[in-house]
Amino acid sequence: MSGSETPAKRDGTARPSSWPAIASIGVATVYLIALLGAEKQSVIISLLVAGIAAVLAGGWFGIFGGVSRAFSEHEDRMGLLAIVALLAMAAWFHEDHFVLLLVVTVLLTTVATLGLNIQFGYAGVLNFAGASFFGIGAYTSAVLNTTAVPHLLVPLIGGALAALIGSVLLLPVLRTRGHYAALITIAFALLFKTFLEVNDVLGGPQGMPVKGMTLFGWSLNDNVEIGGITLSFYMSYFVLSLALLAVAFVLVRRLERSWIGLNLDALRLDETAAACFGLDITRWKITAFLIGNILIGIAGALFGTVGGFVGPNNYTFADSLILVSILLLGGIGNPWGLIVATFIVIVVPEKLQTIQEYRFLLYAVMVICVLLFRPEGLLPRPVRRYFPGWRP
Amino acid sequence: MNAGLFAQYVMNGLMLGMMYALVAVGFTLFFGVLDVIKFSHGDVLTVGAFTALATYVGLTSAGLNSNWLALVIILAVAVMAMAALGMLIARYLVMPLRSAPALNTLLITLMLGTVLRECVRLFYPQGANPKPFPALLPRSSIDLGAFNLRLDNVLMLSAGVLTIVGLQFLLNRTRLGLAIRAVAQDEETARTMGINFTAIVLITFAIGSGLAAFAGVMNGLYYNEINFGIGLYLGVVGFAAAIIGGLGSVYGAVLGGFLFAGLQTVGTVLMPFASAYKDVFAFAVVIAIMAWRPTGLIREKISERV
Numbered sequence: 001m002s003g004s005e006t007p008a009k010r011d012g013t014a015r016p017s018s019w020p021a022i023a024s025i026g027v028a029t030v031y032l033i034a035l036l037g038a039e040k041q042s043v044i045i046s047l048l049v050a051g052i053a054a055v056l057a058g059g060w061f062g063i064f065g066g067v068s069r070a071f072s073e074h075e076d077r078m079g080l081l082a083i084v085a086l087l088a089m090a091a092w093f094h095e096d097h098f099v100l101l102l103v104v105t106v107l108l109t110t111v112a113t114l115g116l117n118i119q120f121g122y123a124g125v126l127n128f129a130g131a132s133f134f135g136i137g138a139y140t141s142a143v144l145n146t147t148a149v150p151h152l153l154v155p156l157i158g159g160a161l162a163a164l165i166g167s168v169l170l171l172p173v174l175r176t177r178g179h180y181a182a183l184i185t186i187a188f189a190l191l192f193k194t195f196l197e198v199n200d201v202l203g204g205p206q207g208m209p210v211k212g213m214t215l216f217g218w219s220l221n222d223n224v225e226i227g228g229i230t231l232s233f234y235m236s237y238f239v240l241s242l243a244l245l246a247v248a249f250v251l252v253r254r255l256e257r258s259w260i261g262l263n264l265d266a267l268r269l270d271e272t273a274a275a276c277f278g279l280d281i282t283r284w285k286i287t288a289f290l291i292g293n294i295l296i297g298i299a300g301a302l303f304g305t306v307g308g309f310v311g312p313n314n315y316t317f318a319d320s321l322i323l324v325s326i327l328l329l330g331g332i333g334n335p336w337g338l339i340v341a342t343f344i345v346i347v348v349p350e351k352l353q354t355i356q357e358y359r360f361l362l363y364a365v366m367v368i369c370v371l372l373f374r375p376e377g378l379l380p381r382p383v384r385r386y387f388p389g390w391r392p
Numbered sequence: 393m394n395a396g397l398f399a400q401y402v403m404n405g406l407m408l409g410m411m412y413a414l415v416a417v418g419f420t421l422f423f424g425v426l427d428v429i430k431f432s433h434g435d436v437l438t439v440g441a442f443t444a445l446a447t448y449v450g451l452t453s454a455g456l457n458s459n460w461l462a463l464v465i466i467l468a469v470a471v472m473a474m475a476a477l478g479m480l481i482a483r484y485l486v487m488p489l490r491s492a493p494a495l496n497t498l499l500i501t502l503m504l505g506t507v508l509r510e511c512v513r514l515f516y517p518q519g520a521n522p523k524p525f526p527a528l529l530p531r532s533s534i535d536l537g538a539f540n541l542r543l544d545n546v547l548m549l550s551a552g553v554l555t556i557v558g559l560q561f562l563l564n565r566t567r568l569g570l571a572i573r574a575v576a577q578d579e580e581t582a583r584t585m586g587i588n589f590t591a592i593v594l595i596t597f598a599i600g601s602g603l604a605a606f607a608g609v610m611n612g613l614y615y616n617e618i619n620f621g622i623g624l625y626l627g628v629v630g631f632a633a634a635i636i637g638g639l640g641s642v643y644g645a646v647l648g649g650f651l652f653a654g655l656q657t658v659g660t661v662l663m664p665f666a667s668a669y670k671d672v673f674a675f676a677v678v679i680a681i682m683a684w685r686p687t688g689l690i691r692e693k694i695s696e697r698v
Contacts, residue, residue, distance in 0.1 A: 126495075128502070172683035179429040179498055180635060184682050186431075187628050191675035198668040317624070321506055328499065361510035364503040368485070371500045375492060 020063070021070035021078050029085040032343070033092050035351065036099045044351050071336060072382055075253075082339075083246060090238050100234035102350055104306050107241040108299045110342045111248045113326045114335060115295030118252060120324070121333035121381070122261060123288030124268030125173065128185040130323040132192035133162040133293050135315030137300025138210070139202055142310045145211040152215060155244075155301035162297025163290045170289060174282055189317040196312035207311025210304045213237075237306045244302065248295055252335055255291070264288055318360045325363040328370055331377025340379065396538025403545055405657035406650075407614055410552040413649030414607035415630025416637065417559065418600035420645040423634070424576035425596045428486055428497050432505035433604055434627015436474055436481075439508050440605030441525070441618045442516055444470040448526055463528040470605040478601025479594045487593065505627070512620040522619040525612035548610050555606060556646055559599070563642065572596055576640065625671070632678040638688035648689075652677065 031051060038044045058064055071078050086103070093099040112134050119125045127133075137158030144154045172184045197205045212233075255261050263284050266274040275281055304310050322345065330341030349359040370377065415437060422430045444466040451462050485504060489497045513519045529544035563569035574582040575592045583589050607626070612618045633652050637644025652674075659673045 124495075126498075169679070172679055172686065176682060176686040179494070180682065180686060182431075182498055182502075183628065183631055183635070184679055187632070187675045187678040187682075190624065190628060191672055191679070194671045194675070195669075198672065318506065321502065324499070325503075358510075358514060360506055361514060364506035364510065367503045368500055368507070371492075371496050371503075372485075372488065375496055 018070050018074040018077060020066040021074060022081060024067045025078065025081050025085050029089055032347075033089055035347070036089075036093065036102065037096075038351070041353065048348065048352070068379075068382065079246075079249065083242065086242060090235060090242075094229070094231045094235060097232050097234055100232050100238055101306065102347060104234060104238050104241045105303070106342050106346045107238070107245045108303045108306070109323070109326070109346055110339050111241075111245050111299035112296045113323055113330070113338050113342060114248050114252045115292040115299070116323055116327055117292075117333065117335065117338060118255065118264075118288050118295070119292035120327055122256065122264035122268065123285055124264075125285050125289050125292075126182045126185060127289070127292065128182055128317070128320050128324065129169075129189040129192065130296060131315045131317070131319035132189045133166055133296040134300035134303065134319075134323075135192065135196070135310070136162045136165055137297035137302075138304030138307075138310045138315070139196075140297070141301040141304040142208050142210040143202075145213070145305060151213045151305075154213075154305070155298045158301025158304075159294040159297035162300065163293040166289060166293040167286075170286060173289070174285060186317065189320050193312050193316050196315070203311070205312060207309060207313075210308050210310055212308065213240075213305050234306070237302075241302060241306070244298065248299075249335055251295075256333075256335075260284075260287070322360070322363060325367045328367050329363075329378055331379040331381055333381035334377070334379050337377060337379030337381075394538055399536070399539040399541075401657050401661055403541075405653045406549055407545060407653075408656065409650035409653030410549060411607050411611055411614075411626060411649075412630055412633050412652050413556065413646040414552060414603050414610070415626050416633035416645035416649045417556065417642055418603050419631050419634035420637070420639055420642055421572075421596050421600040423639045425572060425593050426482075426486065426490070428494075429501070429631065430481070430486065430597075431498060431501040431627065431631075432481065432508060433600070434623035434625070434630065435505040435508040436477060436601050436623070437604040437608040437611075437626055438512055438618075438620055438623030439477065439608075440470045440474040440601075441608030441612050441622065442512050442519070442523075442620075443473050443605070444609045444612065445523060445525060445618065446516070448528075459528045462526075466528075467606070467609055470609055471602040474605035474608075475598035475602040478597040478604075481601075482594055482597035483590075486597075487590070505624070509620055509624065516620075519620055522617050525616050525618050527613065527616055529613060544613065548613060552610065555603070556642070559603070560642055562599075568592075568595065625674075628678060629674060632682065636681060636685065636688055644688065 031047075035044065035047050035051075038047060086107075090100060090103065093103075112130060116127060116130050119127045137155070140158035140161050141154050144157060145151060149157070169184060169188055173181045176184065196202060202208065263274070263279055264287075266277070266279060267281060267284050271281055326338065326341045326345050329345065330337035330339075345363060349356045349362075355362060415434065418433050419429065422428060422433070447466040447469045448462060451465060456462055456465075481501075481504065485500055486497060489500060516523075527544070529547055531542070531544060533540040533542045535541075561569075563572060571582070571587045571592050572595070574585065574587055575589060575596075579589060582592075608618075608623070611622060611626070629652055630649065633648030634645045635648070636651060637646070637648030655677050656670070656674050659677070660667060660670055663669075663673070
């Protein structure tokens with residue numbers, strides 16, 4: 001569009017500046033570094049209280065309107081900036097195994113919720129077995145990392161397997177609607193966990209260890225030394241996860257913008273009307289379900305490798321509900337909101353040990369409150385925009 | 393297989409079926425009056441069973457020795473407490489969301505189920521572990537050749553049958569039942585006929601939740617053990633049973649419950665080597681049956697109004 005008039009100029013209004021978004025990313029990065037680095041519970045609690053107060057104050061003074069406008073106007077630039085911010089955060093904690101593992105968990109969970117977002121948020125296909133498909137990916141890595149399969153292929157195989165096993169559910173899910181389809185995925189989540197517990201091949205209730213990744217003869221489970229600075233071995237996994245998240249994010253964004261996303265939206269909003277306009281409902285539901293599961297499975301496989309251990313208790317129905325909670329808190333269909341919500345949902349219980357045990361309860365209550373008082377989520381999905389400066 | 397073992401399997405199947413049926417009836421009742429699925433139904437059952445257990449612990453520490461009296465009291469407390477809980481859920485979580493998308497009701501009841509389950513796990517003393525449930529019914533049994541007919545099973549089965557027959561009587565022969573059926577058929581017409589819609593919905597939720605508490609106590613008495621996850625399991629199977637029987641019909645739900653129990657029993661008989669996989673099998677049956685008959689055994693006529 002360079003050289004020609006932008007639609008915004010035609011309106012006579014200037015394109016919003018990107019400074020509010022840049023500033024908010026900067027503030028968020030500093031805040032997260034402080035929060036992740038804090039050790040004392042009292043410091044963590046005061047930081048969290050300060051964060052909540054700042055968000056409430058920001059909402060009161062109406063700052064967030066400007067920030068979200070700036071985000072949607074300069075999305076590509078903000079994406080790059082967010083990557084830089086995450087890299088800066090990782091560089092700050094380059095020796096700290098625990099913090100890096102936490103950040104990697106957040107990144108991979110975000111990838112999984114992005115997959116869930118395609119199913120739930122765009123196509124309206126219910127999936128309450130997200131953690132099970134995540135687990136399928138993780139168990140794939142546990143089994144395949146000890147074999148001669150190239151380790152970079154393992155996550156892809158994990159994704160493919162999650163999609164394949166998920167397609168067993170496709171027939172019942174497609175034949176039913178709404179609550180009935182939900183029942184099928186819930187039954188699958190329970191089945192999966194029980195199966196993992198009673199089988200003998202996959203380690204039973206004890207689970208099994210996962211071998212670290214080796215890329216081109218270089219083991220990712222070794223610390224890296226560059227010029228006298230030791231980097232935690234999680235740094236390599238961090239870079240890998242960040243790359244995966246970037247790809248998944250761009251993919252989901254493009255998908256949403258494309259006519260596929262438009263079809264999925266139509267499907268979710270009114271199946272009958274969509275069918276009347278000639279959309280093949282079955283085809284698009286299958287597409288959304290499979291793409292979503294592939295993303296979840298890839299993230300799961302990488303997560304299994306990073307964690308070094310898989311067990312049935314990490315992939316329960318309650319964990320699936322946590323994924324759904326992230327989706328609802330972030331605002332269904334809004335990928336940026338998902339990143340924020342995942343950070344909150346994963347990091348807060350890890351840092352605040354007192355609520356670790358209560359996290360399922362806490363997030364269930366939070367989702368109930370959100371549904372009662374703010375059903376569109378904390379960061380609602382913005383109206384689809386086709387070019388910068390366009391207003392409906 | 394000898395006759396004794398066969399009779400034992402039949403008895404197990406009947407007990408299982410009765411519990412499934414009682415849960416399924418709740419789903420059917422809620423769907424009838426409000427057209428909603430309350431996913432927290434199974435967890436209400438869990439809370440009911442734990443309420444009964446807590447009451448029993450309280451009674452024994454107060455020095456009550458009679459098993460019969462204890463049973464009557466814990467049953468009454470559990471049923472009444474769950475009826476009240478069901479009304480609260482209906483009033484403050486389900487009814488406010490009537491105009492919202494169906495997905496929201498689904499999510500809110502699902503999350504409420506998690507809240508109830510987690511509350512039991514976290515706040516009941518050692519709630520994360522399975523708890524022993526007292527055997528309050530007489531343990532004597534009648535010897536029928538190769539088969540021991542246990543008296544407590546007979547008592548529980550007859551209590552279940554009486555409850556379902558009583559419910560059917562209530563729905564078909566009383567003014568209250570007439571009102572419930574009227575609301576289920578057409579809310580607006582029922583309102584114009586002077587029926588208090590809110591009251592009827594609340595009463596229906598109370599009845600359904602009370603039945604769940606009854607099923608929870610029955611589950612505890614039968615297995616002599618309860619844990620915080622039973623509700624989730626019974627809820628999923630009960631919901632599937634209600635769908636198979638055709639949502640909205642009480643006898644359909646009962647039929648669906650016994651059908652599931654029958655399939656499960658046949659599964660354990662035919663595959664004794666895979667007894668560890670019996671829950672896996674049960675959930676697989678749920679998925680398979682839903683794929684086969686998504687709208688119940690008697691096919692629902694689907695018409696879309698545009």
